[in-house]
Amino acid sequence: MRISHRTQKGEEAYPTEIPQFGLGVFLMADDGDCKSSVLAALHAGYNHIDTASMYQNERDVGRALKETGIERSSVFITTKLRRGDAVGYEEAIEQCKKSLELLDTDYIDLYLVHAPPVDPEHRAPVWKAMEYCLEQGWVKSIGVSNYGVAHLDAMKKYANYMPSVNQVEYNPWLQRPHLKQATEDAGAKLMAYSPLARGKKVADPKLGEIAQRLNCTPAQVAIKFCYDQGCITIPKSSNPSRIVENIASLNIDISSEMDAIIALEENYVSGWDPTTEP
Template sequence: MSPSIDVGLTVTLNNGVRMPQLGFGVSEARDAEASVTEALAQGYRSIDTAAVYGNEDGVGRAIAASGVPREDLFVTTKVWNGHQGCQHALDCQARSLERLGLDFVDLYLVHWPTDAFAECVQTWSAMEQLSEEGRARAVGVSNFRAGHLQRILVLGGTVPAVNQIELHPHLQQHEMRALHDAHGIRTEAWSPLGRGSVLAEPVLERIAERLGATPAQVVLRWHLQQGHIVIPKSDTPQRIAENRAAADLELTDDDLAAIAGLDVADGAGRIGPVPDDPAVTP
């Protein structure tokens, strides 16, 4: 059931919606309006934000001023834990739409799993309602581990289109990626460069030198060739352009095998917080 990837750098989600594989993230952006303005000018069409980032209004202003037709954009935002539960999530999404200046988002994610089973179910009910009403073209989750996903899958309703997780060469998440593939869930990588921690690896430097590229471009191309959706972030115009140019590279099978060897055992390469992995039911 692994979803397909095409050479146009878009992927098809499990409900048929097309999503750019290479997008632009704005977590901790110094000036989201300026960085999104630059990203859109350089050809990015997928923008990833979240209510908790506090910059949806800046993203919205950049989108409005860009002149890019709405149908050419793919906008993702997320509901944070303080707004989980059915009505809270619906209200949170309405406020996000207002800040973004949009009538709908293309992807709406549950930003972080909750420990409470009942609250998880209620929040997912809201996500399904948003999808049915057209306020989100696709719905998914973020930072969910296997037990969190099973809580949703056992309901027998909408399968998340995406799970956005920490993923980079030091944390390759093989088990989660296999679980996603088994259920037609797209894997999306946040912190795809490991906050820069992976870029000094000699393996990446050697590949980059051979290709006339940067180690960051090599890592992003690795993600793309693995089929991951990837959302690098930067406040620097040069790096915004460099990240996008990763789409033009091509890694060999030997390159991919060498990068596979950078995975750190037992998840020790993780740099972000670790969600608890609960049982399926309370």
């Protein structure tokens, strides 16, 4: 999938290709299941890993990549500026350098502001720092995460380059049509985190019935739904057989059950939701 940044003049800048499917590594431990899960995923055909400074496992993501011997350009790495570090221009630049070092890489494919900086005064300088990292070539693309409609709107006043991606919780139980539209109107793609609602909805009986009719697993229905809605989709699993199961969802045709899946909507937030903060 192609992503790019819209300039003030409405032109496209820094276009790049992003694999629309990847492995999320939240709650995977450095020196624990992170490296083995990334290795299992790369082996299963994944070519996109979503990590974050906050997850404290960037070093293991880098190590796994080195261990496989796969060329750096064949794997897309997304990482994020920790919210607590999003407090100013210099601080954000320092954190980008730190992530590059931990990942042991010359560049990051996609660098995200993990959530709107708590102090609204910090939002413009932090984004300026993200733009600087982009211009330096340290990162190939920049974006935001957990930005709501108002946060995106405010960016139009201070951004030279609008974000290429907005990563937010998105799944059959939280479909966010307004936020998805606002993200696309800003020239960005929606990146669906927690496509399984953190595992809390995999046992939903209605989802189970749909999966049975489609002859696949419940998790596969939820993942493929996000993917078919045009979202970059990054389910997490530390379980090697589920890692394979999850990528296999890309081959499943769920179109006959689309109405039933859309009807699962219940505005359910499985984790946090900074999109509604002022």
